[in-house]
Amino acid sequence: MENLTTALLIGIIGFLGPMDFAVGSNLLNRPIIMGPLVGLVLGDLTQGIIIGASLELIFMGAVSVGAYLPPDVIVGGVLGTAFAISLGKGVGAAITIAMPIAMLSLAIGNLMSIIFPMIAHAGDRAAKEGKAGGITVSMWSIGLLECLRRGVLCFLGYYLGSAQIEKVLNVIPDKIITGLEVSANLLPAIGFAILLQMILNKSILPYFFLGFLLSAYFEIPVLGVALFGLILIFITMKFDNKGINNNQTVAATGSGVDDDDDF
Numbered sequence: 706m707e708n709l710t711t712a713l714l715i716g717i718i719g720f721l722g723p724m725d726f727a728v729g730s731n732l733l734n735r736p737i738i739m740g741p742l743v744g745l746v747l748g749d750l751t752q753g754i755i756i757g758a759s760l761e762l763i764f765m766g767a768v769s770v771g772a773y774l775p776p777d778v779i780v781g782g783v784l785g786t787a788f789a790i791s792l793g794k795g796v797g798a799a800i801t802i803a804m805p806i807a808m809l810s811l812a813i814g815n816l817m818s819i820i821f822p823m824i825a826h827a828g829d830r831a832a833k834e835g836k837a838g839g840i841t842v843s844m845w846s847i848g849l850l851e852c853l854r855r856g857v858l859c860f861l862g863y864y865l866g867s868a869q870i871e872k873v874l875n876v877i878p879d880k881i882i883t884g885l886e887v888s889a890n891l892l893p894a895i896g897f898a899i900l901l902q903m904i905l906n907k908s909i910l911p912y913f914f915l916g917f918l919l920s921a922y923f924e925i926p927v928l929g930v931a932l933f934g935l936i937l938i939f940i941t942m943k944f945d946n947k948g949i950n951n952n953q954t955v956a957a958t959g960s961g962v963d964d965d966d967d968f
Contacts, residue, residue: 709864714746715787716860722779723851736760736782736803743786756786759796760803777814779855781807784862791863797883810858817854821847912937 718739725733732738740757744750764778785803789795824843831839905913916934919925925933 711746712860712864715743715783715863716856718742718746719779719783719859720852720856722783722855723848727845727848734779736764736778736786739779739782740786743783744790747787747790749790752790753786756789756796756799757782760785760799763800763803764807775811776804776807777810777855778807780810780858780862783855783859784866787859787863788866806862810855813858814851814854817850821850 722734722739725731736757737760738757740755740760741750741753744753744757747753760782764776764782781803784806785799788802789799792798824846828840828843831837831843901913912934916930919930919933920927
C-alpha cells in the first residue's frame with residue numbers, strides 16, 4: 706500500500722511537469738525542480754537536489770528547437786531520480802536510467818501526437834464559428850493529455866518497474882556506474898559548448914573569455930561574475946541607447962547644413 710501511495714505521488718509530480726507551459730514557463734518541468742520534489746516524496750531531499758541538479762546539467766541542451774524533439778526530460782528526470790533514490794544508488798545510476806526512459810517516453814509521445822491534429826481541427830472549427838470556449842477546450846485538452854501521459858508513465862514506471870530496474874542495475878558492473886559518475890562531471894561542459902555554439906559570435910566572444918579569466922585567475926565566484934556581467938550589460942546598453950538617440954536626432958533635424966549645400 707505504501708508503494709502504491711508513493712507511486713501515486715510520483716505520478717502527480719510527473720503530471721504537474723508539463724503544467725509549466727500553462728503557467729508561464731517557470732521551469733517547473735526541469736530536473737532541477739522535479740528532482741527535489743521527488744526527494745521530498747521519498748524522504749531524501751538532499752539526494753533529490755543532488756541528482757536533480759546533475760540531471761539538469763545533462764539535459765541542459767534538451768530544448769525543442771524548430772522541428773527537433775528532445776528526450777522527455779520530465780519522465781526521464783522524475784523516474785531517474787526516483788529509482789536512484791529508492792534503490793540507494795547515486796548520480797551514475799540516475800544517468801543510466803534517465804536517458805533510456807526519456808527516449809522511450811518521447812516515442813510514446815510521438816504515437817499519442819497522432820490524435821492532437823484532430824483536437825486542433827476542432828479548435829479551428831470553433832474559431833470559424835466564433836466560439837472562444839471551444840478554442841480554450843481544444844488547447845487545454847491537448848495540454849492535459851500531455852500531463853496525463855507523463856503522470857501515468859511516472860506512476861506505472863515507478864510502481865511496476867522498481868524491481869526490474871534493480872535487477873538491471875545489479876547486472877551492470879560497478880566500474881561502468883563509476884565511469885558514468887565521472888562522465889557526469891564532463892557532460893555539463895558539453896552542454897555549455899552546445900549552447901555556446903548556438904549563441905556565440907564575435908561581438909560576445911570577448912565577454913565570454915573575460916568571464917572565464919575572472920573565474921579562473923581571480924577566483925571570483927560565479928555569482929560575482931554574473932553580477933559583473935550584469936553591470937557590463939547596463940553600461941553597454943546605455944552607450945548604445947545614446948548612439949541611437951543621437952542618430953534619431955540627426956535624422957530628425959537634418960545633417961546640420963542647408964539642403965541647398967548639397968547642390
